Amino acid sequence: MECHGNLRWLATAVAAITLPSAVHAAEPPAGIRELVQTCAACHGPNGISQMPGSPSLAGQPDIFTQYQLVFIREGQRKVEVMQEIAKQLSDDNIRELGAWYASLPPPKGLRPKPPVDDAKVKAVMDPRKCANCHKEDFSGQGETGRIAGQRMDYLVKALHDFRSGARRGRGLGAMSEVSVTLQDPDIDMIARYLAGKP
Numbered sequence: 001m002e003c004h005g006n007l008r009w010l011a012t013a014v015a016a017i018t019l020p021s022a023v024h025a026a027e028p029p030a031g032i033r034e035l036v037q038t039c040a041a042c043h044g045p046n047g048i049s050q051m052p053g054s055p056s057l058a059g060q061p062d063i064f065t066q067y068q069l070v071f072i073r074e075g076q077r078k079v080e081v082m083q084e085i086a087k088q089l090s091d092d093n094i095r096e097l098g099a100w101y102a103s104l105p106p107p108k109g110l111r112p113k114p115p116v117d118d119a120k121v122k123a124v125m126d127p128r129k130c131a132n133c134h135k136e137d138f139s140g141q142g143e144t145g146r147i148a149g150q151r152m153d154y155l156v157k158a159l160h161d162f163r164s165g166a167r168r169g170r171g172l173g174a175m176s177e178v179s180v181t182l183q184d185p186d187i188d189m190i191a192r193y194l195a196g197k198p
């Protein structure tokens with residue numbers, strides 16, 4: 001049995017190396033396979049959400065997903081619809097879920113219509129400032145989330161939640177400071193801008 005298990009692991013590892021990265025043939029590890037199906041009901045197959053209000057998880061930095069799941073499990077971040085499932089997550093589940101979603105190809109970003117006027121966006125936010133934490137291409141790093149190609153409705157809600165203090169987040173309240181000066185139309189425009197980023 002032991003030997004069989006090792007061979008299976010090896011086969012999966014080799015497949016992961018030889019397949020082009022766009023093709024994600026691997027399945028989630030056995031420990032989270034059923035969980036991932038439940039998550040998919042809201043976060044979409046392959047972690048790309050089709051559901052309003054529900055963020056895409058594909059391509060999020062591993063650590064970011066882990067932190068958010070811990071916050072949600074401990075109730076520091078209130079997500080009513082996830083309360084039941086989050087309570088059941090072990091630390092191992094959370095580690096595996098973080099790695100799983102980080103391994104999936106991120107959402108492509110839907111070009112908004114009408115297109116966003118970059119100059120207007122820059123008048124209300126300095127993309128270079130976001131880049132300090134979220135990286136130049138908004139793909140995120142460490143505890144800082146990917147915001148490129150995220151659902152627009154979710155980005156709007158997230159920025160409102162940071163501004164109101166409903167969500168505080170990590171990074172010494174960095175996001176409260178970023179969002180406090182934003183007006184509602186600014187938030188809509190920033191969300192459209194980010195949702196369109198590949």
Ligand code: HEC
Nearest residue numbers: 035038039042053054055065068069079081082085097157
């Ligand atoms: C019934 C729907 C539902 C299910 C099932 C669900 N989620 Fe969520 N999840 C949500 C919603 C809605 C949000 C956004 C909450 C908010 O607005 O702050 C969210 C937020 C998250 C976030 C934070 C993402 C971010 O960008 O900040 C993570 C991580 C997450 N979910 C992971 C999971 C995982 C892993 C599972 C399965 C174990 C799961 N969710 C199951 C609805 C769901």
Ligand code: HEC
Nearest residue numbers: 125129130133143144145147155158169170171174175178
């Ligand atoms: C000093 C670092 C820092 C800067 C600067 C910063 N952010 Fe963030 N941002 C974070 C961190 C850390 C998080 C995760 C917060 C948490 O734990 O909930 C985050 C989360 C977010 C989220 C929610 C992501 C999600 O999936 O839930 C959005 C949207 C966001 N930032 C947008 C922006 C924008 C737009 C800018 C520039 C105007 C910006 N941020 C500048 C650190 C930063």
